[in-house]
């Protein structure tokens with residue numbers, strides 16, 4: 001006779017099952033990240049998925065790349081911060097994490113990947129895999145996340161979908177993917193038109209094939225029903241109504257609005273707190289929820305000091321999760337208060353204490369940044385992933401009213417086995433064939449090592465290099481000049497290598513103003529033969545300010561405020577104005593690329609000026625002759 005099943009039988013059955021069967025699945029949920037090289041169409045694809053899921057009314061006005069909502073993102077046309085959105089497809093809620101494609105924001109991608117169970121790897125059907133494709137794929141493979149390959153922009157006239165798929169297979173092999181990882185599904189897509197298909201020339205009128213493949217490939221989140229609440233904070237945001245928001249994915253358990261929680265802090269302490277507000281993503285909005293279960297991505301209010309990497313847990317059984325580690329910074333700049341003679345005239349945040357407070361605030365939400373003290377009490381060393389990341393920080397601060405002095409970007413070195421090591425970048429260069437020689441020459445001077453060269457037969461060549469990161473500072477400007485603006489270049493951190501020794505830097509010197517005053521057309525006219533100028537007549541100048549690039553190697557002190565001593569002043573000035581070559585004003589990134597040692601950039605809400613670190617011409621003269629004497633007496 002069969003006896004009724006007792007609870008202890010069930011327990012025995014439960015214990016005898018292999019561990020993974022203990023896990024429950026949330027079939028009503030998927031968490032996926034979209035990863036790719038810059039501009040391959042991630043944010044555009046999120047737009048299309050939102051439309052596909054009916055998140056907007058037919059006549060609603062929605063901006064293109066609606067997720068790129070920061071001012072700076074819209075201006076630059078790139079994504080800077082990873083963002084979450086959610087669509088409902090059938091009965092399934094799909095949380096989508098849109099990540100930035102620019103290498104400098106790789107930290108955002110790494111964190112985004114900890115929230116999801118699979119990725120859509122986007123690759124441009126014409127450009128193929130580029131350095132950041134390699135970086136994001138490597139991270140996805142390390143996290144053992146299933147991949148759907150989305151070959152996007154198949155509508156491009158120069159699309160070469162089949163070849164690109166082969167290149168992606170090669171990339172998987174190159175990254176030591178195992179067999180199960182290499183069997184990824186492929187979907188072809190025109191994100192701009194919101195169409196997808198299983199063959200490049202057979203796109204359906206909507207994204208159906210992509211959505212179906214996603215639901216099949218990206219597994220539903222799993223969790224242990226017996227495990228107490230556990231959620232890892234992977235990102236921060238702020239709401240004007242409820243203050244700081246901790247974005248987290250709930251690993252196990254359920255989080256209810258108003259409930260008591262344990263806040264496991266990064267210093268090892270555990271504090272009791274309350275979840276005052278709970279929000280979940282619905283399309284572009286965050287909406288309040290009463291509770292959220294395992295596998296869901298939520299925004300939680302109630303912890304004004306929470307930081308990334310901390311765990312939200314059950315107050316009766318708190319179990320902290322290990323901290324997510326992201327790649328170390330490889331580049332640094334010095335940020336200090338503005339010390340130029342024009343300081344305080346254009347911004348309202350000029351003190352060291354304001355600057356320090358602002359940097360501390362940035363550290364909270366940006367785990368890939370580090371701030372270190374310097375010898376000066378009013379300057380700090382800020383370490384990050386690359387020039388753009390640091391330039392974006394400076395640009396944001398400048399818009400907030402800060403006046404700053406920004407030093408030359410420098411690579412960070414580290415000791416490995418007692419030897420000095422430096423970061424090396426993987427560089428992909430696309431140029432018209434006729435520039436292959438020029439590029440080879442430029443990179444040979446910079447100790448670049450050619451890894452591969454492919455000619456697609458379209459008149460363009462793709463060259464893959466490994467180059468010390470140090471040699472790339474300031475390289476872009478020269479590269480663009482030498483390739484007449486036609487070259488395209490991308491790079492991403494590859495590895496640490498022993499120090500490569502002396503490297504060539506900018507071959508030109510600077511034209512330096514020798515006095516305070518206003519730039520005159522007369523002086524500009526005479527100076528433009530010596531090099532190219534950054535300032536125009538009327539620009540406020542001071543001693544030690546850089547007014548242009550000297551065509552020769554050394555610096556030259558010049559009087560850019562010189563007046564013409566003639567009587568018929570008016571007519572001759574206008575003559576000269578006509579013949580003046582328009583100045584080349586430098587953007588913040590260009591200015592940071594341009595400066596050499598002993599030079600820095602003055603940044604205010606209204607201006608970007610280049611200057612010598614030492615402003616006094618006399619002092620610079622003494623310093624340089626002392627250096628020359630020292631060089632002459634030390635044997636080579």
Ligand SMILES: Nc1nc2c(ncn2[C@@H]2O[C@H](COP(=O)(O)OP(=O)(O)OP(=O)(O)O)[C@@H](O)[C@H]2O)c(=O)[nH]1
Pocket residue numbers: 036037038039040041042043044045065077078079080099100101102152153154155156189190191192193
């Ligand atoms: N022809 C074509 N253009 C596309 C397609 N998808 C996106 N684009 C264009 O590609 C450009 C970059 O698109 P984004 O969506 O901003 O690319 P992204 O990958 O989000 O870029 P980052 O976030 O900065 O890395 C935009 O000009 C899009 O209009 C497509 O399927 N076909």
Ligand SMILES: [Mg+2]
Pocket residue numbers: 042043044068078079098099100101
């Ligand atoms: Mg984007």
